[in-house]
Amino acid sequence: xxxxxxxxxxYKEMLRDVGIxxxxxxxxxxxxxxxxxxxxxxxxxxxxRGTLKTDFFIDDSGLFIKTLNGFPGVxxxxxxxxxxxxxxxxxxxxxxxxxxxxxxCIAYFDDKLNLFTGRTQGxxxxxxxxxxxxxxxxxxxxxxxxxxxxxxxxxxxxxISHRSKATQAFLKYIKKKTI
Amino acid sequence: xxxxxxxxxxYKEMLRDVGIxxxxxxxxxxxxxxxxxxxxxxxxxxxxRGTLKTDFFIDDSGLFIKTLNGFPGVxxxxxxxxxxxxxxxxxxxxxxxxxxxxxxCIAYFDDKLNLFTGRTQGxxxxxxxxxxxxxxxxxxxxxxxxxxxxxxxxxxxxxISHRSKATQAFLKYIKKKTI
Numbered sequence: 196x197x198x199x200x201x202x203x204x205x206y207k208e209m210l211r212d213v214g215i216x217x218x219x220x221x222x223x224x225x226x227x228x229x230x231x232x233x234x235x236x237x238x239x240x241x242x243x244r245g246t247l248k249t250d251f252f253i254d255d256s257g258l259f260i261k262t263l264n265g266f267p268g269v270x271x272x273x274x275x276x277x278x279x280x281x282x283x284x285x286x287x288x289x290x291x292x293x294x295x296x297x298x299x300c301i302a303y304f305d306d307k308l309n310l311f312t313g314r315t316q317g318x319x320x321x322x323x324x325x326x327x328x329x330x331x332x333x334x335x336x337x338x339x340x341x342x343x344x345x346x347x348x349x350x351x352x353x354x355i356s357h358r359s360k361a362t363q364a365f366l367k368y369i370k371k372k373t374i
Numbered sequence: 375x376x377x378x379x380x381x382x383x384x385y386k387e388m389l390r391d392v393g394i395x396x397x398x399x400x401x402x403x404x405x406x407x408x409x410x411x412x413x414x415x416x417x418x419x420x421x422x423r424g425t426l427k428t429d430f431f432i433d434d435s436g437l438f439i440k441t442l443n444g445f446p447g448v449x450x451x452x453x454x455x456x457x458x459x460x461x462x463x464x465x466x467x468x469x470x471x472x473x474x475x476x477x478x479c480i481a482y483f484d485d486k487l488n489l490f491t492g493r494t495q496g497x498x499x500x501x502x503x504x505x506x507x508x509x510x511x512x513x514x515x516x517x518x519x520x521x522x523x524x525x526x527x528x529x530x531x532x533x534i535s536h537r538s539k540a541t542q543a544f545l546k547y548i549k550k551k552t553i
Contacts, residue, residue: 200508201507202433202435205532205535206433206541208529208532209538213545213548213549254381263461264456265456266457266461270449270452276443277442277444277447278442278445282465285464285465286457329379329380349384349387352384353384353387353388356384358385366389369392370392
């Protein structure tokens with residue numbers, strides 16, 4: 196039973212005797228459609244476009260954990276604020292499948308919207324390690340490395356990170372445009 | 375270090391040599407402002423208003439767990455889809471503070487936007503119990519009850535639920551209007 200159908204049957208009973216005819220509409224609202232960082236980045240860009248008078252780009256990033264069905268995904272920043280790394284490790288306790296992907300989407304608006312995505316695969320650590328970086332960096336070990344993002348210097352992280360891959364694609368576009 | 379500042383220092387280093395001047399703007403995007411079910415309900419209503427030609431109401435609901443800083447909150451439906459009740463119980467393992475609140479906001483648009491909120495306090499169960507209801511019902515025990523929402527019939531749940539409280543307020547408004 197979906198959440199919507201569950202709500203519907205409760206309302207149906209509650210409104211039965213008050214003469215309100217009920218029709219169930221299953222519609223997607225804007226916030227439910229935002230399943231990808233690309234969609235979030237795009238919407239944020241279009242929103243900011245009216246406000247800012249200069250060229251700008253925005254960055255939307257997320258950690259997608261396979262065994263958690265992509266959680267925390269586009270809600271990474273909210274989940275980091277509420278649950279933190281401790282919450283992620285609680286959810287991963289005892290799990291052997293620990294693969295995850297960090298994604299960044301850069302949205303850049305010039306005369307049109309341009310999206311540049313970078314991805315880095317890795318594993319969720321069993322304990323938080325390191326104090327560099329931010330967010331979920333202490334629990335993410337990129338593939339072919341032993342350290343977490345948070346155990347690397349900014350320079351080291353930038354040499355392999357999802358964010359730097361998106362940035363490279365972004366810069367390639369900028370340079371092409373400038374020539 | 376906030377996520378935004380962390381991103382900034384990475385970009386600063388990556389863009390250092392390409393002659394792009396970087397200015398950090400800390401701005402709230404629409405989706406980050408939606409901290410309450412009232413805001414989500416309001417936005418969904420305004421969005422649907424253009425599409426629907428009849429009177430309508432929408433329901434936004436969420437489970438707010440105190441010791442998890444309000445998680446899953448406005449993202450309850452996403453969190454249910456990805457983590458389910460199992461995920462909530464994993465996060466609550468070993469926690470003695472188990473109080474939580476279920477909230478529904480009904481947004482009804484006639485000539486103006488009207489919001490009706492209902493709240494029910496309770497505790498997070500240690501195991502999922504019951505098969506009625508939907509969503510997080512199997513792990514929520516309302517105050518002064520021993521059963522979870524999912525162990526109650528729709529009628530029993532409606533007699534105490536957050537959703538029925540919002541509905542009562544909504545109906546009171548409708549009746550006043552009709553007279």
